[in-house]
Amino acid sequence: MPEIVVGRNDDDTRKYGTEGTLLLGKHLVGTGEDAHLTTPVLIDAIRPHILTITGKRGEGKSFTLGVVVEELVKLPQHIKKNLCSILIDTQGIFWTMKSPAEKSAQMLKGWNMQPTGFDVQVYIPAGQERTFSSAGVDYDDTFSFAPSELSAEDWIGVFGLDPNEPLGILLQKSFAKLSDKYSINDIVEAVRATEGFEMEKLGLENRFEAAKGWGIFGESRMPSLLESAKISILDLSLTPQNVRTLLVALASKKIYTERVAARRKEELAEIEMSSIKRTPMPWILIDEAHNYLPSEGSTPATNILNRIVKEGRQPGITLVLATQMPYKLHPDALAQTDLILSHRLTAKNDIDALKAIMQTYMLYDVTKYINELPKLKGVAIILDDNSERIYKVRVRPRQSWHAGSSPVAI
Ligand SMILES: Nc1ncnc2c1ncn2[C@@H]1O[C@H](COP(=O)(O)OP(=O)(O)OP(=O)(O)O)[C@@H](O)[C@H]1O
Numbered sequence: 001m002p003e004i005v006v007g008r009n010d011d012d013t014r015k016y017g018t019e020g021t022l023l024l025g026k027h028l029v030g031t032g033e034d035a036h037l038t039t040p041v042l043i044d045a046i047r048p049h050i051l052t053i054t055g056k057r058g059e060g061k062s063f064t065l066g067v068v069v070e071e072l073v074k075l076p077q078h079i080k081k082n083l084c085s086i087l088i089d090t091q092g093i094f095w096t097m098k099s100p101a102e103k104s105a106q107m108l109k110g111w112n113m114q115p116t117g118f119d120v121q122v123y124i125p126a127g128q129e130r131t132f133s134s135a136g137v138d139y140d141d142t143f144s145f146a147p148s149e150l151s152a153e154d155w156i157g158v159f160g161l162d163p164n165e166p167l168g169i170l171l172q173k174s175f176a177k178l179s180d181k182y183s184i185n186d187i188v189e190a191v192r193a194t195e196g197f198e199m200e201k202l203g204l205e206n207r208f209e210a211a212k213g214w215g216i217f218g219e220s221r222m223p224s225l226l227e228s229a230k231i232s233i234l235d236l237s238l239t240p241q242n243v244r245t246l247l248v249a250l251a252s253k254k255i256y257t258e259r260v261a262a263r264r265k266e267e268l269a270e271i272e273m274s275s276i277k278r279t280p281m282p283w284i285l286i287d288e289a290h291n292y293l294p295s296e297g298s299t300p301a302t303n304i305l306n307r308i309v310k311e312g313r314q315p316g317i318t319l320v321l322a323t324q325m326p327y328k329l330h331p332d333a334l335a336q337t338d339l340i341l342s343h344r345l346t347a348k349n350d351i352d353a354l355k356a357i358m359q360t361y362m363l364y365d366v367t368k369y370i371n372e373l374p375k376l377k378g379v380a381i382i383l384d385d386n387s388e389r390i391y392k393v394r395v396r397p398r399q400s401w402h403a404g405s406s407p408v409a410i
């Protein structure tokens with residue numbers, strides 16, 4: 001029986017068959033408890049995509065993200081060398097991908113697979129090293145930013161200030177006094193030297209003093225993320241949410257600008273028919289994505305992520321966005337999504353959000369498909385904008401250790 005490949009157009013299918021795809025799981029045929037597994041379901045990995053993964057709490061979103069990453073590692077070298085992945089881990093559950101899922105050995109047998117640890121690089125904020133070490137987390141290196149890598153706008157965003165209110169205005173005025181490279185102490189001094197009310201200056205100074213405790217500032221040490229075949233996991237689990245969005249913004253900006261510049265060089269080389277070393281096409285995977293690209297309001301990461309959503313295809317950037325609540329995700333991200341993988345969802349708002357994107361071609365109601373799913377973890381429907389089709393799938397088990405399972409009280 002032929003495999004189902006989602007996200008791949010007919011031309012590519014003719015040319016490449018199933019080469020360069022990720023094994024997501026198997027097609028589920030039938031309804032409810034009578035459903036059975038048939039052909040493999042594969043996701044195209046050679047073109048850029050926006051893949052949105054949704055589902056209620058505990059239905060398998062993070063697990064599925066892990067499956068995608070495992071599959072990226074398993075791609076053959078000649079394809080893998082042109083890709084790299086950056087996973088934003090907000091719960092601290094992906095560092096365990098280095099260890100094999102021994103407890104799933106039996107289940108994996110049914111899929112002709114074995115428990116396997118994967119070669120991923122785990123990075124944590126430099127100032128949190130002691131906490132991670134004492135928790136026994138196996139990380140590879142740390143990262144930090146220089147305060148001068150943040151613009152006045154970034155600071156306003158991360159402090160949640162209004163640029164037109166006194167504190168926001170004071171901050172911008174103070175930044176006008178700063179030179180190229182500055183520390184937090186330099187910023188505080190600039191605030192003191194700026195004209196303004198004492199109370200406001202103090203309020204701003206306190207915010208900057210508090211920022212020293214975030215554990216992310218240092219001499220600017222960012223691992224190179226755009227490295228051939230590299231899988232980087234940024235563990236932001238101990239970082240406050242406003243700072244996480246800032247980190248995601250900074251990392252995404254770096255990735256985007258580097259990749260846009262690289263694409264330009266590649267195109268030039270194509271025209272001149274010369275060969276250059278390729279910069280890999282990144283997959284950016286974000287768990288709990290509605291926190292970075294929300295439907296209401298904005299975060300420091302909103303602008304750059306929206307830019308990638310709209311313009312990321314050309315530089316070859318894939319975004320994988322996991323969220324419990326698709327209707328809380330920015331409408332542009334949903335509108336540009338070409339693959340939706342939805343585990344069970346029940347809230348009407350969320351189902352409506354999915355319907356709105358796919359309404360143009362859907363013969364059946366999304367609700368009907370979701371209701372037909374058996375009551376198992378890891379089952380989902382997949383909406384493929386490319387073939388305008390919808391499939392029920394059982395996501396394959398993880399080969400590496402998944403740290404996100406619920407604790408039991410007994
Ligand atoms: N494909 C699967 N095969 C087997 N078990 C699965 C699968 N997907 C999920 N599970 C089980 O369900 C549990 C919860 O999955 P996961 O942590 O991915 O939930 P989630 O949707 O990310 O939840 P939350 O919204 O709370 O983060 C996993 O620990 C695992 O035991």
Ligand SMILES: [Mg+2]
Binds near residue numbers: 063287404
């Ligand atoms: Mg999760």
